[in-house]
Amino acid sequence: MRTGAAAGHTGYFHEALCYDSDDHLLAVAVPFLLGGVAAGEPTLVGLGGRTADLVRAALPAGAPVTFLAGGAVYARPAGAIRSYRELLAGHVAAGAAQIRIIGELPVAALGVTWDWWARYESAINHAYDEFPLWSMCAYDTRVTPAPVLADVLRTYPRTALPDGRHVPNNGYIDPVSYLSEPRAPVPDPVQRAAPHADLVDPTLSAARQAVRDADPGVLPDQDVDDLIVSVSEAVANAQRHGRGPVRMRLWRGADRIVVTVRDTGGGPKDPFAGLLPAGDGTAGGLGLWIAHQSCSHVALHRRDDGFTIRLTAGNPHH
Template sequence: MRTGPAAGRSGYFHEALCYALDEELLAVAVPFLLDGVAAGEPTFVALGERTGGLVRSALPTDSGVQFLTGAGVYARPTAAIRMYRKLLADLVADGAEQIRIIGEVPPPSLGPTWDWWARYEAAINRAYDDWPLWSMCAYDTRITPAEVLADVAATHPHFATADRGHLPSPDFLPPETFLRRNRPVPPDPIQAYPPVLELTDPTAAQARSAVHRAGPGQLPAEDFDDFVIAVSETVTNGLRHGSPPVRLRLWTAPDRIVATVSDTGQGPEDPYAGLLPPTDGKPGGLGLWITHQSCNHVTHYRDAEGFTLRLTAGQPPMPGAAVHSEPPGDDSRPGGSVGQQVSSGTRP
């Protein structure tokens, strides 16, 4: 039997907890967690080091609450979805009638990479709806930008309040509606310079070879290999499911590599493409799912010229990051010697 505001419901009860004081966080989190343990429900904390420490200190010793490593859980949206879906399935298979989780995305994710976390918050309304989950997503309003809070209101059906209330969000949007919105995507600062390579209608093999020639810079070998796979999958999707021409462009910086793959089509019809594992055989689903797990940031947009996916490996730019003083095509930059525009066809 389910307890709390989810009693009598099926599926996912998704709440946001927006707080301006640490005391407000604890006023909601501690009863939420202890009530779950008292009801015999698997109960978890997936907060960051600071907020997780506050909650741990406020709980009694041997409270029965289980702590997950927040930074590890929320490394990438698709990784979080994959981990939670397995956890929820295993717990329900063991007899759980309700699971409680309070978590938060890491504060750096509230900046330039927030767009894919906003899509995560929308997508999990469906991704976790097969299980009796009651979760709270914590947002500290002292550090959360107003535009992020607007997305929080649009992606969470309910708000938890410090007086233990559970209010509907008047701004909530069905996840499909939210995910289909064409969000503005600010360019990475290194995109202010010409790309180090540009290919039109490359094969997947040509794309992989060109990225390898550009080089990994200072990226770990595993991260670079994952990025090459992501570029290959994205180019393949564009060739198979997009509209020609398909154009690959690549920029490099000491701490990251950015690639865009564009075609003149409208992009995938499935609003969950890339965020949820494909189960219905829709075109491009598996490639986008792999891509979202292989990069440190994936975003997309539509404009008058078609659909573009942007992939980032390495450290995405922080808020207010300045453009590097040397253009990416300079030979002193990683991949700079490749950067005299290479093309396998004509530009559109």
């Protein structure tokens, strides 16, 4: 049976917790967690170091609350979805009627890579809806940029307040509509220079070789290998499902390699492409999902004149 604010709700009960002080955070988080404990529900915390310590200190000693390694969970959006779905499925298989989780993204995620985390925040309304989950994601308004907070109100159906209310967000947009919007990623500074490679309609072997040739020798071999696979998948998808010409451009910096693959088609029809694997592995969905699992950052950009995927190996935070 569902409890608390989620009583009577079916599927995912998704809330934002936008707090402006430590007291504000605790006024929402502690009752939420203790309510789960009292109801005998799996109750989990995926907060970062300082906020996790703050919440841990505010809970009664020995409270059966599980603290996750928040930073590890939120390394990449697609990986976070995969990990949480496995976690939730395990609790449901064990008989849980409701699971409570409070988490937060790393501060670095709120910067230039926010585009794929914004997609994540929207997509999980669909990805977790088969589970009896009630979750809150905490955003410290003292350090969260205003454009990120604006996206939060568009990707979360409701907000939890310190006075115990759970109010709907009037700006909320359903995931299919939100994910279908054109979102221009923040340009990487390395793209201001001439590309190290600029290929039109490359063969897959030529695309892979361009990445090998560009490796400055500072990235781990696994990162380069993963980028090679992702670039090959992106070029193959553009050739198979897009519209020519296909253009691949590559830049290299001291701590990263950036590759864009562009075609003149409309991009994937599935708005969840990359964040969730395609059910049948067709239409490029599996390749995009592989790239989202292995690259340091993946940005998708639809425009009237074509679709571009940007893949980054190494430090994506500029």
